[in-house]
Ligand SMILES: NC(=O)C1=CN([C@@H]2O[C@H](COP(=O)(O)OP(=O)(O)OC[C@H]3O[C@@H](n4cnc5c(N)ncnc54)[C@H](OP(=O)(O)O)[C@@H]3O)[C@@H](O)[C@H]2O)C=CC1
């Protein structure tokens with residue numbers, strides 16, 4: 001039991017934070033050695049099991065990330081971009097594998113994560129589920145097989161608390177479609193149409209984001225041509241799929257050379 005890799009979860013009180021804590025506590029392949037919340041949060045100093053409404057699990061919530069990371073083999077981090085860049089530096093300092101699920105990262109954040117990955121093993125993906133990563137590969141294949149007579153649109157739907165759009169998954173799918181087609185996504189990306197937009201530009205990859213209720217995460221990649229349509233779809237109905245993928249990544253990362261990896265590497269797809 002004591003030789004199992006120790007895991008720290010950041011953003012403990014969040015939707016994913018709580019799902020990750022539950023997943024690690026239930027696992028027989030890893031043990032929970034720390035949970036982090038930001039300073040001033042009312043969970044800090046309390047047992048995380050009790051904070052989540054259950055029995056005590058013997059792990060107190062801390063706001064000292066570096067101290068927690070230094071006792072761990074991996075940090076699983078689904079928080080926000082500003083927090084993730086700080087955690088990336090601290091995880092590298094503590095020599096812990098950093099699994100990043102946070103989305104909405106801009107160039108300024110990615111540069112800092114890349115810097116941390118020069119000294120540490122970082123595994124980052126906008127979606128940690130097996131199904132979506134398979135869909136990424138299928139999207140690349142379908143896009144490579146079709147020409148620009150097929151318009152590509154990525155349509156995503158999420159709960160009404162989500163703060164970033166398009167979703168990290170939609171961007172992964174858009175990148176895959178662009179790669180399959182042999183173009184750069186930023187040259188053909190068309191997000192957030194509104195008003196007199198003019199006709200659709202041939203070769204563009206469009207993005208539409210729906211927000212409502214408690215939708216966990218739904219993604220369609222539409223290939224639409226005259227007379228026919230192909231739709232590749234993934235529906236997430238339980239956040240446990242992301243947590244299981246993240247834990248798999250944390251275990252896979254043990255002993256890997258420093259660098260930045262993704263779930264395609266972890267799953268061998
Ligand atoms: N890659 C994947 O498979 C998936 C990725 N995600 C992504 O994970 C992230 C979290 O999602 P979700 O759990 O729904 O979000 P929540 O808002 O429920 O949780 C976010 C957590 O991060 C903490 N946090 C936010 N900002 C900071 C900060 N600056 N410093 C310290 N802690 C901070 C929050 O603390 P506080 O409450 O105090 O603000 C909270 O505990 C999002 O980016 C989402 O897109 C989600 C699902 C799957």
Ligand SMILES: O=C(O)C1=N[C@H](C(=O)O)C[C@H](O)C1
Nearest residue numbers: 103126127162167168169217
């Ligand atoms: O914020 C979420 O909830 C989710 N975020 C990820 C994304 O941005 O794609 C993954 C999943 O769809 C849920």
